[in-house]
Amino acid sequence: MEGRHWREGRVRVLHDTALAQPPAHWWFDPAELERRSLVTGRGGGRGSVVFFRVPDAAGGRPGEGSRDEPPQWVLRHYLRGGTIARALGDRYLWQGLQETRPWQEWHYTARLYDEGLPVPRPVAGRVVRLGPTYTADLITVRVPGARSLDENLGGQGVSEATWRAVGACIRRFHDAGHWHPDLNSRNILIDPKGEVWIIDWDRGEHRPESATDWRQANLQRLKRDLEKRLRIRERWVYSEACFSALLAGYEGARPR
Structure with a gap:
Protein backbone atom coordinates (compact mmCIF):
# COMPACT_ATOMS: atom_id res chain seq x y z
CA MET A 1 0.00 0.00 0.00
CA GLU A 2 1.08 3.57 -0.60
CA GLY A 3 0.80 6.69 1.52
CA ARG A 4 0.43 10.33 0.62
CA HIS A 5 0.32 13.38 2.84
CA TRP A 6 -0.90 16.97 2.80
CA ARG A 7 -0.29 20.00 4.97
CA GLU A 8 -2.60 22.84 5.96
CA GLY A 9 -1.21 25.31 8.46
CA ARG A 10 -0.24 23.46 11.63
CA VAL A 11 -1.87 20.23 10.45
CA ARG A 12 -0.20 17.37 8.57
CA VAL A 13 -2.20 14.35 7.42
CA LEU A 14 -0.86 11.07 6.02
CA HIS A 15 -3.31 8.73 4.28
CA ASP A 16 -3.75 5.60 2.21
CA THR A 17 -3.90 6.42 -1.49
CA ALA A 18 -6.72 3.84 -1.84
CA LEU A 19 -9.11 6.35 -0.26
CA ALA A 20 -11.58 7.90 -2.68
CA GLN A 21 -10.55 11.33 -1.38
CA PRO A 22 -8.04 12.75 1.14
CA PRO A 23 -9.23 12.69 4.77
CA ALA A 24 -11.32 15.61 5.97
CA HIS A 25 -10.43 17.34 9.23
CA TRP A 26 -13.62 16.13 10.89
CA TRP A 27 -12.63 12.49 10.51
CA PHE A 28 -10.29 13.11 13.45
CA ASP A 29 -12.87 14.96 15.55
CA PRO A 30 -14.90 12.69 17.90
CA ALA A 31 -17.46 15.43 18.57
CA GLU A 32 -18.12 15.93 14.86
CA LEU A 33 -18.30 12.18 14.28
CA GLU A 34 -20.94 12.07 17.04
CA ARG A 35 -22.84 14.96 15.48
CA ARG A 36 -22.96 13.07 12.18
CA SER A 37 -24.23 9.91 13.97
CA LEU A 38 -21.21 7.87 12.86
CA VAL A 39 -19.85 6.81 16.25
CA THR A 40 -20.61 3.19 17.18
CA GLY A 41 -18.61 2.89 20.39
CA ARG A 42 -15.65 3.94 22.46
CA GLY A 43 -12.77 2.20 24.17
CA GLY A 44 -9.17 2.50 25.22
CA GLY A 45 -7.73 4.26 28.23
CA ARG A 46 -9.49 7.52 29.13
CA GLY A 47 -11.77 7.17 26.08
CA SER A 48 -8.92 7.65 23.64
CA VAL A 49 -10.43 5.25 21.07
CA VAL A 50 -13.54 5.94 18.98
CA PHE A 51 -15.18 3.38 16.68
CA PHE A 52 -17.12 4.87 13.78
CA ARG A 53 -18.75 3.96 10.49
CA VAL A 54 -16.73 4.72 7.39
CA PRO A 55 -17.80 8.13 5.98
CA ASP A 56 -19.58 7.90 2.64
CA ALA A 57 -17.03 10.28 1.14
CA ALA A 58 -14.29 7.70 1.77
CA GLY A 59 -15.73 5.49 -0.93
CA GLY A 60 -15.83 2.35 1.19
CA ARG A 61 -12.13 1.64 0.90
CA PRO A 62 -10.10 0.71 2.75
CA GLY A 63 -12.32 -1.07 5.25
CA GLU A 64 -13.70 -4.49 4.60
CA GLY A 65 -16.89 -5.00 6.58
CA SER A 66 -18.69 -8.29 6.91
CA ARG A 67 -21.96 -9.14 5.16
CA ASP A 68 -23.90 -8.28 8.31
CA GLU A 69 -21.77 -5.37 9.45
CA PRO A 70 -20.84 -2.25 7.44
CA PRO A 71 -17.17 -1.30 7.49
CA GLN A 72 -15.94 0.67 10.48
CA TRP A 73 -12.77 2.51 11.37
CA VAL A 74 -11.00 3.14 14.66
CA LEU A 75 -9.79 6.60 15.65
CA ARG A 76 -7.11 6.61 18.35
CA HIS A 77 -5.81 9.76 19.99
CA TYR A 78 -2.25 9.37 21.26
CA LEU A 79 -2.02 9.86 25.01
CA ARG A 80 1.01 9.74 27.23
CA GLY A 81 1.18 7.47 30.23
CA GLY A 82 3.05 7.62 33.52
CA THR A 83 4.23 10.67 35.41
CA ILE A 84 5.23 12.62 32.28
CA ALA A 85 1.56 12.75 31.30
CA ARG A 86 0.95 15.13 34.20
CA ALA A 87 3.21 17.70 32.56
CA LEU A 88 2.65 17.12 28.85
CA GLY A 89 -0.75 15.41 28.68
CA ASP A 90 -1.30 14.45 25.04
CA ARG A 91 1.63 16.46 23.67
CA TYR A 92 4.85 15.05 22.25
CA LEU A 93 8.17 16.75 21.51
CA TRP A 94 8.51 17.78 17.85
CA GLN A 95 11.65 16.26 16.30
CA GLY A 96 10.62 16.32 12.67
CA LEU A 97 7.63 14.95 10.79
CA GLN A 98 9.15 11.53 10.10
CA GLU A 99 9.77 11.06 13.83
CA THR A 100 6.16 11.67 14.88
CA ARG A 101 4.21 8.77 16.39
CA PRO A 102 1.46 8.45 13.74
CA TRP A 103 3.91 8.76 10.83
CA GLN A 104 6.05 5.96 12.19
CA GLU A 105 3.15 3.73 13.22
CA TRP A 106 1.29 4.23 9.92
CA HIS A 107 4.32 3.25 7.85
CA TYR A 108 5.28 0.34 10.11
CA THR A 109 1.74 -1.05 10.14
CA ALA A 110 1.56 -0.64 6.36
CA ARG A 111 4.73 -2.71 6.10
CA LEU A 112 3.22 -5.46 8.26
CA TYR A 113 0.03 -5.35 6.21
CA ASP A 114 1.95 -5.65 2.96
CA GLU A 115 3.82 -8.63 4.36
CA GLY A 116 0.49 -10.39 4.85
CA LEU A 117 0.61 -10.31 8.64
CA PRO A 118 -2.67 -10.03 10.59
CA VAL A 119 -2.85 -6.32 11.41
CA PRO A 120 -5.66 -3.85 10.70
CA ARG A 121 -5.02 -1.81 7.58
CA PRO A 122 -3.85 1.73 8.44
CA VAL A 123 -6.07 4.47 7.00
CA ALA A 124 -4.74 7.87 8.03
CA GLY A 125 -2.63 9.68 10.60
CA ARG A 126 -2.77 13.30 11.73
CA VAL A 127 -0.23 15.55 13.44
CA VAL A 128 -1.10 19.00 14.78
CA ARG A 129 2.02 20.99 15.54
CA LEU A 130 1.93 23.26 18.58
CA GLY A 131 5.28 25.08 18.66
CA PRO A 132 7.92 22.66 20.00
CA THR A 133 5.26 19.96 20.56
CA TYR A 134 2.49 18.20 18.66
CA THR A 135 -0.66 16.15 19.22
CA ALA A 136 -1.45 13.08 17.16
CA ASP A 137 -4.17 10.71 15.96
CA LEU A 138 -4.33 7.52 13.92
CA ILE A 139 -7.21 5.90 12.02
CA THR A 140 -7.15 2.18 11.19
CA VAL A 141 -9.69 -0.31 9.88
CA ARG A 142 -11.74 -2.06 12.58
CA VAL A 143 -11.58 -5.85 12.40
CA PRO A 144 -15.26 -6.89 11.99
CA GLY A 145 -16.68 -8.54 15.10
CA ALA A 146 -13.31 -8.87 16.82
Missing part, protein backbone atom coordinates in the same frame (compact mmCIF):
# COMPACT_ATOMS: atom_id res chain seq x y z
CA ARG A 147 -12.93 -8.78 20.59
CA SER A 148 -9.72 -8.35 22.53
CA LEU A 149 -8.21 -11.24 24.44
CA ASP A 150 -8.75 -9.05 27.49
CA GLU A 151 -12.50 -8.88 26.87
CA ASN A 152 -12.68 -12.62 26.36
CA LEU A 153 -10.75 -13.46 29.51
CA GLY A 154 -12.96 -11.13 31.51
CA GLY A 155 -15.95 -13.16 30.33
CA GLN A 156 -16.12 -16.83 29.42
CA GLY A 157 -12.45 -17.21 28.53
CA VAL A 158 -11.10 -18.84 25.37
CA SER A 159 -10.46 -22.42 24.31
CA GLU A 160 -7.11 -24.21 24.32
CA ALA A 161 -7.21 -24.05 20.51
CA THR A 162 -7.48 -20.26 20.69
CA TRP A 163 -4.54 -20.04 23.08
CA ARG A 164 -2.54 -22.08 20.59
CA ALA A 165 -3.68 -19.77 17.79
CA VAL A 166 -2.48 -16.76 19.79
CA GLY A 167 0.93 -18.37 20.20
CA ALA A 168 1.12 -19.25 16.50
CA CYS A 169 0.19 -15.69 15.54
CA ILE A 170 2.91 -14.19 17.73
CA ARG A 171 5.39 -16.63 16.19
CA ARG A 172 4.51 -15.36 12.69
CA PHE A 173 5.48 -11.85 13.68
CA HIS A 174 8.62 -13.00 15.47
CA ASP A 175 9.77 -15.13 12.54
CA ALA A 176 9.39 -12.04 10.34
CA GLY A 177 11.54 -10.10 12.82
CA HIS A 178 8.81 -7.85 14.23
CA TRP A 179 8.89 -6.83 17.89
CA HIS A 180 5.78 -5.41 19.59
CA PRO A 181 6.73 -3.00 22.39
CA ASP A 182 3.48 -3.45 24.32
CA LEU A 183 2.38 -7.04 23.81
CA ASN A 184 -0.57 -7.48 26.16
CA SER A 185 -4.10 -8.87 26.26
CA ARG A 186 -5.63 -5.57 25.07
CA ASN A 187 -3.57 -5.57 21.88
CA ILE A 188 -4.49 -9.10 20.81
CA LEU A 189 -7.79 -9.47 18.96
CA ILE A 190 -9.81 -12.59 18.15
CA ASP A 191 -12.36 -12.36 15.35
CA PRO A 192 -15.54 -14.46 14.97
CA LYS A 193 -13.68 -16.98 12.80
CA GLY A 194 -11.08 -17.53 15.52
CA GLU A 195 -8.39 -15.66 13.63
CA VAL A 196 -5.92 -13.73 15.78
CA TRP A 197 -4.78 -10.15 15.10
CA ILE A 198 -2.23 -7.92 16.81
CA ILE A 199 -2.87 -4.18 16.97
CA ASP A 200 -1.28 -0.90 18.14
CA TRP A 201 2.19 -1.01 16.62
CA ASP A 202 3.27 2.34 18.04
CA ARG A 203 7.07 2.15 18.49
CA GLY A 204 7.20 -1.31 16.86
CA GLU A 205 10.61 -2.38 15.60
CA HIS A 206 12.16 -4.80 13.16
CA ARG A 207 14.85 -6.77 14.95
CA PRO A 208 17.89 -8.36 13.24
CA GLU A 209 17.86 -12.12 12.66
CA SER A 210 21.11 -12.48 14.61
CA ALA A 211 19.35 -11.40 17.81
CA THR A 212 16.88 -13.86 19.33
CA ASP A 213 16.70 -13.03 23.04
CA TRP A 214 14.01 -10.40 22.37
CA ARG A 215 11.57 -13.14 21.39
CA GLN A 216 11.47 -14.75 24.82
CA ALA A 217 11.46 -11.33 26.48
CA ASN A 218 8.40 -10.42 24.39
CA LEU A 219 6.59 -13.60 25.45
CA GLN A 220 7.49 -13.06 29.10
CA ARG A 221 6.13 -9.53 28.92
CA LEU A 222 2.79 -10.92 27.81
CA LYS A 223 2.88 -13.54 30.55
CA ARG A 224 3.50 -10.88 33.21
CA ASP A 225 0.56 -8.88 31.89
CA LEU A 226 -1.75 -11.90 32.03
CA GLU A 227 -0.64 -12.78 35.57
CA LYS A 228 -0.98 -9.19 36.75
CA ARG A 229 -4.55 -8.98 35.51
CA LEU A 230 -5.32 -12.28 37.21
CA ARG A 231 -4.41 -10.56 40.48
CA ILE A 232 -6.34 -7.35 39.91
CA ARG A 233 -9.43 -8.42 37.96
CA GLU A 234 -12.51 -9.73 39.72
CA ARG A 235 -13.08 -12.18 36.87
CA TRP A 236 -10.20 -13.37 34.74
CA VAL A 237 -10.29 -16.81 33.11
CA TYR A 238 -6.60 -17.61 33.03
CA SER A 239 -4.23 -20.23 34.45
CA GLU A 240 -0.71 -21.49 33.88
CA ALA A 241 -2.16 -24.12 31.54
CA CYS A 242 -3.41 -21.31 29.27
CA PHE A 243 0.07 -19.93 28.76
CA SER A 244 1.43 -23.45 28.27
CA ALA A 245 -1.05 -23.86 25.40
CA LEU A 246 0.09 -20.50 23.97
CA LEU A 247 3.71 -21.68 24.08
CA ALA A 248 2.74 -24.96 22.43
CA GLY A 249 1.18 -22.97 19.59
CA TYR A 250 4.23 -20.76 19.40
CA GLU A 251 6.66 -23.68 19.26
CA GLY A 252 4.50 -25.65 16.86
CA ALA A 253 4.10 -22.82 14.37
CA ARG A 254 6.23 -23.00 11.26
CA PRO A 255 7.51 -20.01 9.32
CA ARG A 256 5.27 -19.04 6.39
Whole structure:
Protein backbone atom coordinates (compact mmCIF):
# COMPACT_ATOMS: atom_id res chain seq x y z
CA MET A 1 0.00 0.00 0.00
CA GLU A 2 1.08 3.57 -0.60
CA GLY A 3 0.80 6.69 1.52
CA ARG A 4 0.43 10.33 0.62
CA HIS A 5 0.32 13.38 2.84
CA TRP A 6 -0.90 16.97 2.80
CA ARG A 7 -0.29 20.00 4.97
CA GLU A 8 -2.60 22.84 5.96
CA GLY A 9 -1.21 25.31 8.46
CA ARG A 10 -0.24 23.46 11.63
CA VAL A 11 -1.87 20.23 10.45
CA ARG A 12 -0.20 17.37 8.57
CA VAL A 13 -2.20 14.35 7.42
CA LEU A 14 -0.86 11.07 6.02
CA HIS A 15 -3.31 8.73 4.28
CA ASP A 16 -3.75 5.60 2.21
CA THR A 17 -3.90 6.42 -1.49
CA ALA A 18 -6.72 3.84 -1.84
CA LEU A 19 -9.11 6.35 -0.26
CA ALA A 20 -11.58 7.90 -2.68
CA GLN A 21 -10.55 11.33 -1.38
CA PRO A 22 -8.04 12.75 1.14
CA PRO A 23 -9.23 12.69 4.77
CA ALA A 24 -11.32 15.61 5.97
CA HIS A 25 -10.43 17.34 9.23
CA TRP A 26 -13.62 16.13 10.89
CA TRP A 27 -12.63 12.49 10.51
CA PHE A 28 -10.29 13.11 13.45
CA ASP A 29 -12.87 14.96 15.55
CA PRO A 30 -14.90 12.69 17.90
CA ALA A 31 -17.46 15.43 18.57
CA GLU A 32 -18.12 15.93 14.86
CA LEU A 33 -18.30 12.18 14.28
CA GLU A 34 -20.94 12.07 17.04
CA ARG A 35 -22.84 14.96 15.48
CA ARG A 36 -22.96 13.07 12.18
CA SER A 37 -24.23 9.91 13.97
CA LEU A 38 -21.21 7.87 12.86
CA VAL A 39 -19.85 6.81 16.25
CA THR A 40 -20.61 3.19 17.18
CA GLY A 41 -18.61 2.89 20.39
CA ARG A 42 -15.65 3.94 22.46
CA GLY A 43 -12.77 2.20 24.17
CA GLY A 44 -9.17 2.50 25.22
CA GLY A 45 -7.73 4.26 28.23
CA ARG A 46 -9.49 7.52 29.13
CA GLY A 47 -11.77 7.17 26.08
CA SER A 48 -8.92 7.65 23.64
CA VAL A 49 -10.43 5.25 21.07
CA VAL A 50 -13.54 5.94 18.98
CA PHE A 51 -15.18 3.38 16.68
CA PHE A 52 -17.12 4.87 13.78
CA ARG A 53 -18.75 3.96 10.49
CA VAL A 54 -16.73 4.72 7.39
CA PRO A 55 -17.80 8.13 5.98
CA ASP A 56 -19.58 7.90 2.64
CA ALA A 57 -17.03 10.28 1.14
CA ALA A 58 -14.29 7.70 1.77
CA GLY A 59 -15.73 5.49 -0.93
CA GLY A 60 -15.83 2.35 1.19
CA ARG A 61 -12.13 1.64 0.90
CA PRO A 62 -10.10 0.71 2.75
CA GLY A 63 -12.32 -1.07 5.25
CA GLU A 64 -13.70 -4.49 4.60
CA GLY A 65 -16.89 -5.00 6.58
CA SER A 66 -18.69 -8.29 6.91
CA ARG A 67 -21.96 -9.14 5.16
CA ASP A 68 -23.90 -8.28 8.31
CA GLU A 69 -21.77 -5.37 9.45
CA PRO A 70 -20.84 -2.25 7.44
CA PRO A 71 -17.17 -1.30 7.49
CA GLN A 72 -15.94 0.67 10.48
CA TRP A 73 -12.77 2.51 11.37
CA VAL A 74 -11.00 3.14 14.66
CA LEU A 75 -9.79 6.60 15.65
CA ARG A 76 -7.11 6.61 18.35
CA HIS A 77 -5.81 9.76 19.99
CA TYR A 78 -2.25 9.37 21.26
CA LEU A 79 -2.02 9.86 25.01
CA ARG A 80 1.01 9.74 27.23
CA GLY A 81 1.18 7.47 30.23
CA GLY A 82 3.05 7.62 33.52
CA THR A 83 4.23 10.67 35.41
CA ILE A 84 5.23 12.62 32.28
CA ALA A 85 1.56 12.75 31.30
CA ARG A 86 0.95 15.13 34.20
CA ALA A 87 3.21 17.70 32.56
CA LEU A 88 2.65 17.12 28.85
CA GLY A 89 -0.75 15.41 28.68
CA ASP A 90 -1.30 14.45 25.04
CA ARG A 91 1.63 16.46 23.67
CA TYR A 92 4.85 15.05 22.25
CA LEU A 93 8.17 16.75 21.51
CA TRP A 94 8.51 17.78 17.85
CA GLN A 95 11.65 16.26 16.30
CA GLY A 96 10.62 16.32 12.67
CA LEU A 97 7.63 14.95 10.79
CA GLN A 98 9.15 11.53 10.10
CA GLU A 99 9.77 11.06 13.83
CA THR A 100 6.16 11.67 14.88
CA ARG A 101 4.21 8.77 16.39
CA PRO A 102 1.46 8.45 13.74
CA TRP A 103 3.91 8.76 10.83
CA GLN A 104 6.05 5.96 12.19
CA GLU A 105 3.15 3.73 13.22
CA TRP A 106 1.29 4.23 9.92
CA HIS A 107 4.32 3.25 7.85
CA TYR A 108 5.28 0.34 10.11
CA THR A 109 1.74 -1.05 10.14
CA ALA A 110 1.56 -0.64 6.36
CA ARG A 111 4.73 -2.71 6.10
CA LEU A 112 3.22 -5.46 8.26
CA TYR A 113 0.03 -5.35 6.21
CA ASP A 114 1.95 -5.65 2.96
CA GLU A 115 3.82 -8.63 4.36
CA GLY A 116 0.49 -10.39 4.85
CA LEU A 117 0.61 -10.31 8.64
CA PRO A 118 -2.67 -10.03 10.59
CA VAL A 119 -2.85 -6.32 11.41
CA PRO A 120 -5.66 -3.85 10.70
CA ARG A 121 -5.02 -1.81 7.58
CA PRO A 122 -3.85 1.73 8.44
CA VAL A 123 -6.07 4.47 7.00
CA ALA A 124 -4.74 7.87 8.03
CA GLY A 125 -2.63 9.68 10.60
CA ARG A 126 -2.77 13.30 11.73
CA VAL A 127 -0.23 15.55 13.44
CA VAL A 128 -1.10 19.00 14.78
CA ARG A 129 2.02 20.99 15.54
CA LEU A 130 1.93 23.26 18.58
CA GLY A 131 5.28 25.08 18.66
CA PRO A 132 7.92 22.66 20.00
CA THR A 133 5.26 19.96 20.56
CA TYR A 134 2.49 18.20 18.66
CA THR A 135 -0.66 16.15 19.22
CA ALA A 136 -1.45 13.08 17.16
CA ASP A 137 -4.17 10.71 15.96
CA LEU A 138 -4.33 7.52 13.92
CA ILE A 139 -7.21 5.90 12.02
CA THR A 140 -7.15 2.18 11.19
CA VAL A 141 -9.69 -0.31 9.88
CA ARG A 142 -11.74 -2.06 12.58
CA VAL A 143 -11.58 -5.85 12.40
CA PRO A 144 -15.26 -6.89 11.99
CA GLY A 145 -16.68 -8.54 15.10
CA ALA A 146 -13.31 -8.87 16.82
CA ARG A 147 -12.93 -8.78 20.59
CA SER A 148 -9.72 -8.35 22.53
CA LEU A 149 -8.21 -11.24 24.44
CA ASP A 150 -8.75 -9.05 27.49
CA GLU A 151 -12.50 -8.88 26.87
CA ASN A 152 -12.68 -12.62 26.36
CA LEU A 153 -10.75 -13.46 29.51
CA GLY A 154 -12.96 -11.13 31.51
CA GLY A 155 -15.95 -13.16 30.33
CA GLN A 156 -16.12 -16.83 29.42
CA GLY A 157 -12.45 -17.21 28.53
CA VAL A 158 -11.10 -18.84 25.37
CA SER A 159 -10.46 -22.42 24.31
CA GLU A 160 -7.11 -24.21 24.32
CA ALA A 161 -7.21 -24.05 20.51
CA THR A 162 -7.48 -20.26 20.69
CA TRP A 163 -4.54 -20.04 23.08
CA ARG A 164 -2.54 -22.08 20.59
CA ALA A 165 -3.68 -19.77 17.79
CA VAL A 166 -2.48 -16.76 19.79
CA GLY A 167 0.93 -18.37 20.20
CA ALA A 168 1.12 -19.25 16.50
CA CYS A 169 0.19 -15.69 15.54
CA ILE A 170 2.91 -14.19 17.73
CA ARG A 171 5.39 -16.63 16.19
CA ARG A 172 4.51 -15.36 12.69
CA PHE A 173 5.48 -11.85 13.68
CA HIS A 174 8.62 -13.00 15.47
CA ASP A 175 9.77 -15.13 12.54
CA ALA A 176 9.39 -12.04 10.34
CA GLY A 177 11.54 -10.10 12.82
CA HIS A 178 8.81 -7.85 14.23
CA TRP A 179 8.89 -6.83 17.89
CA HIS A 180 5.78 -5.41 19.59
CA PRO A 181 6.73 -3.00 22.39
CA ASP A 182 3.48 -3.45 24.32
CA LEU A 183 2.38 -7.04 23.81
CA ASN A 184 -0.57 -7.48 26.16
CA SER A 185 -4.10 -8.87 26.26
CA ARG A 186 -5.63 -5.57 25.07
CA ASN A 187 -3.57 -5.57 21.88
CA ILE A 188 -4.49 -9.10 20.81
CA LEU A 189 -7.79 -9.47 18.96
CA ILE A 190 -9.81 -12.59 18.15
CA ASP A 191 -12.36 -12.36 15.35
CA PRO A 192 -15.54 -14.46 14.97
CA LYS A 193 -13.68 -16.98 12.80
CA GLY A 194 -11.08 -17.53 15.52
CA GLU A 195 -8.39 -15.66 13.63
CA VAL A 196 -5.92 -13.73 15.78
CA TRP A 197 -4.78 -10.15 15.10
CA ILE A 198 -2.23 -7.92 16.81
CA ILE A 199 -2.87 -4.18 16.97
CA ASP A 200 -1.28 -0.90 18.14
CA TRP A 201 2.19 -1.01 16.62
CA ASP A 202 3.27 2.34 18.04
CA ARG A 203 7.07 2.15 18.49
CA GLY A 204 7.20 -1.31 16.86
CA GLU A 205 10.61 -2.38 15.60
CA HIS A 206 12.16 -4.80 13.16
CA ARG A 207 14.85 -6.77 14.95
CA PRO A 208 17.89 -8.36 13.24
CA GLU A 209 17.86 -12.12 12.66
CA SER A 210 21.11 -12.48 14.61
CA ALA A 211 19.35 -11.40 17.81
CA THR A 212 16.88 -13.86 19.33
CA ASP A 213 16.70 -13.03 23.04
CA TRP A 214 14.01 -10.40 22.37
CA ARG A 215 11.57 -13.14 21.39
CA GLN A 216 11.47 -14.75 24.82
CA ALA A 217 11.46 -11.33 26.48
CA ASN A 218 8.40 -10.42 24.39
CA LEU A 219 6.59 -13.60 25.45
CA GLN A 220 7.49 -13.06 29.10
CA ARG A 221 6.13 -9.53 28.92
CA LEU A 222 2.79 -10.92 27.81
CA LYS A 223 2.88 -13.54 30.55
CA ARG A 224 3.50 -10.88 33.21
CA ASP A 225 0.56 -8.88 31.89
CA LEU A 226 -1.75 -11.90 32.03
CA GLU A 227 -0.64 -12.78 35.57
CA LYS A 228 -0.98 -9.19 36.75
CA ARG A 229 -4.55 -8.98 35.51
CA LEU A 230 -5.32 -12.28 37.21
CA ARG A 231 -4.41 -10.56 40.48
CA ILE A 232 -6.34 -7.35 39.91
CA ARG A 233 -9.43 -8.42 37.96
CA GLU A 234 -12.51 -9.73 39.72
CA ARG A 235 -13.08 -12.18 36.87
CA TRP A 236 -10.20 -13.37 34.74
CA VAL A 237 -10.29 -16.81 33.11
CA TYR A 238 -6.60 -17.61 33.03
CA SER A 239 -4.23 -20.23 34.45
CA GLU A 240 -0.71 -21.49 33.88
CA ALA A 241 -2.16 -24.12 31.54
CA CYS A 242 -3.41 -21.31 29.27
CA PHE A 243 0.07 -19.93 28.76
CA SER A 244 1.43 -23.45 28.27
CA ALA A 245 -1.05 -23.86 25.40
CA LEU A 246 0.09 -20.50 23.97
CA LEU A 247 3.71 -21.68 24.08
CA ALA A 248 2.74 -24.96 22.43
CA GLY A 249 1.18 -22.97 19.59
CA TYR A 250 4.23 -20.76 19.40
CA GLU A 251 6.66 -23.68 19.26
CA GLY A 252 4.50 -25.65 16.86
CA ALA A 253 4.10 -22.82 14.37
CA ARG A 254 6.23 -23.00 11.26
CA PRO A 255 7.51 -20.01 9.32
CA ARG A 256 5.27 -19.04 6.39
